Amino acid sequence: MRTRTIDTPNARRLVEASVITGAAIVGQPGGWSVTLRIGAQDTPLGTQRDDRPRTWRSLDSCVEYLRRELHIVRIDGIDASNYSVSAGQRTREDAAARMKAAHEALSHAEWLQQKVEAARAGLDDGSNQRIEPDQWEAIRAAKRRQLDSP
Structure with a gap:
């Protein structure tokens, strides 16, 4: 069963309501994704049009997005164990x-x-x-x- 994602507008509302208790950046083939801790569950931050995890090619742009869009300034951890730069990236x-x-x-x-x-x-x-x-x-x-x- 595939994990459901949360889009940015809903994540922003949950941050404002202090429901999100943590955030982590997770390496993926081709980039970085974000998981948000909601209660006891980790939920991937997804794209707005479909239920896929959102990815960033750059760790810096991922962190900047969290700061600018979600106002998350504390990141609980970075897991780079599955990160690879080559998968599906443009040259x-x-x-x-x-x-x-x-x-x-x-x-x-x-x-x-x-x-x-x-x-x-x-x-x-x-x-x-x-x-x-x-x-x-x-x-x-x-x-x-x-x-x-x-």
């Missing part, structure tokens, strides 16, 4: 590729914003002319005829 190259793609997307967005601002400035100072919708349709139709003809 640094994956993170580098994600960051490169994010920077490229930001660069493109900035370039596009500059083009839009330049076009608007051109409309304001008269160096660009506004093309009315009927004129635009005529230009597009002529271009289509040109492309369709052999």
Whole structure:
């Protein structure tokens, strides 16, 4: 039988009511999880969408989450006996590729914003002319005829 987990909002309420009497960090393949002592029972801290234990890749981020989100500052113990770094973790190259793609997307967005601002400035100072919708349709139709003809 699988142990039920407790999500963060419910854990926060139990901490505020002083029902949670302890917390421990437990190593898992691929990261760290948290068990909360509620009465005489240890209950894993879970994700909000499903009943799975929540895991953190970094011990520091796990501790920071406990401090920031649950206001738990005393941790009863850390069990690293089942901890392994390799299980299911993305490699640094994956993170580098994600960051490169994010920077490229930001660069493109900035370039596009500059083009839009330049076009608007051109409309304001008269160096660009506004093309009315009927004129635009005529230009597009002529271009289509040109492309369709052999």
